[in-house]
Amino acid sequence: MEEVKKDLLVIAESIREGRTSRVPMGILFTGPMGTGKTFVAEAFAKECGLTTIKLKNFRSKWVGATEGNLEKILNVIRAIGQVVVIIDEGDRAFGNTDGEGDGGTSSRVIARIKEFMSDTSNRGRILFLVMTNRPDKLDVDLKRAGRLDRKIPFLYVQTPEEVELVARALVRKNKIKTDVDLAAIRDGFSAKLVGYSNADIEAVILLANDDAARAAGGDAAVLAEHFLRAATDYFPSRDAELLEYMELLAVFETSSRRLLPAKYASITPEELDARLRQLRLIVGGRR
Ligand SMILES: Nc1ncnc2c1ncn2[C@@H]1O[C@H](COP(=O)(O)OP(=O)(O)OP(=O)(O)O)[C@@H](O)[C@H]1O
Ligand SMILES: [Mg+2]
Structure with a gap:
């Protein structure tokens, strides 16, 4: 990013x-x-x-x-x-x-x-x-x-560290009050959110914020327990095959391998093409 x-x-x-x-x-x-x-x-x-x-x-x-x-x-x-x-x-x-x-x-x-x-x-x-x-x-x-x-x-975040970068930005963007160091709760929080979209990560953070407000009033700071609970609670609604299809299309279109995460940096055009064909049959006209 x-x-x-x-x-x-x-x-x-x-x-x-x-x-x-x-x-x-x-x-x-x-x-x-x-x-x-x-x-x-x-x-x-x-x-x-x-x-x-x-x-x-x-x-x-x-x-x-x-x-x-x-x-x-x-x-x-x-x-x-x-x-x-x-x-x-x-x-x-x-x-x-x-x-x-x-x-x-x-x-x-x-x-x-x-x-x-x-x-x-x-x-x-x-x-x-x-x-x-x-x-x-x-x-x-x-x-x-x-x-x-x-x-x-533009792909989904691939590592807990990346999740934390996005999550911190979202905490700032949504003006959420908290002193929690997200890296300190990595196992229970960001590690669970790898592969989520930024929109999903935002939803988790807002859920934690709601939870904090319910527990201690609208002005309460969000504590580690709220982040942890939200990460466990949140259930992303998703069509995994459609999302993989979109992700691979982005990989396929990209004009520079430098911008790809490690996971895709070594994929061959043949492998990519074969998987895209497979997915195209599955997802058909879904949106
Ligand atoms: N790097 C970031 N830092 C902070 N917030 C972000 C970041 N990236 C995305 N967001 C937030 O995540 C949410 C989803 O992002 P966005 O709407 O830009 O996705 P999109 O790729 O345009 O999706 P779509 O294909 O559905 O249009 C938004 O609320 C956005 O503000
Ligand atoms: Mg958009």
Whole structure:
């Protein structure tokens, strides 16, 4: 995670300083739900020192409106320059456009955005940041080099130490009162949460906080016993195969092995492909 943030800030600096050849046209964040894609994108938007624009629901919002509106928006983006354009839930935005019954406006709008994204005269001035947990549903030509040419995997935390890093950040984020050193209760706490999503870890912490409030009032500090109980109590609702599928898709898409945890650093493309095929049959159209 820290590695990813550092890479992103270097890219932002290259944009600010006009070293365009160092800047990717677009970045794709992939990984299962709750791994922090949206969180990191928002943190980057705040810290990068560039204007950021979020394109939201453009299917429902712009499709049907005149395509001229889209042109206006693209012109504004181009005029701003040095701008990061963020598109969350990219598979929904850019997924299959068949059968939408809008007379083809939808596919024209998307085609126009894709064309805009691959206009290399914008390199270094406009950076696209697209997030998805289903990169397999993204249009293939979006993923080809020259559009989203840097792909960053977001995976579930792999070690108790990583769980503790995320948990500490979440304690701060949620302004939870506690003096507990999480490393001191590693066996009963973070070791149990390995493989959980950041969203699950957040749920465990909030559960501990509720528990503390129930025991000693709303202002009470969270004690070790509350964290331990919450870690045992919490039952993540999950579809293990779908999550493994999303995780392996992220590994498959990644453009750099350096960003992969040890568990995947030595996987061969053949092994990966075989497991993905298997899972694809199992998960089919699940979401
Ligand atoms: N590094 C982190 N530090 C603190 N909080 C985090 C971190 N990463 C994620 N979170 C929190 O975990 C939760 C899930 O993260 P987020 O919504 O970014 O996941 P996501 O990858 O975008 O999931 P989805 O694919 O479902 O959109 C959020 O509440 C977020 O604030
Ligand atoms: Mg998200």
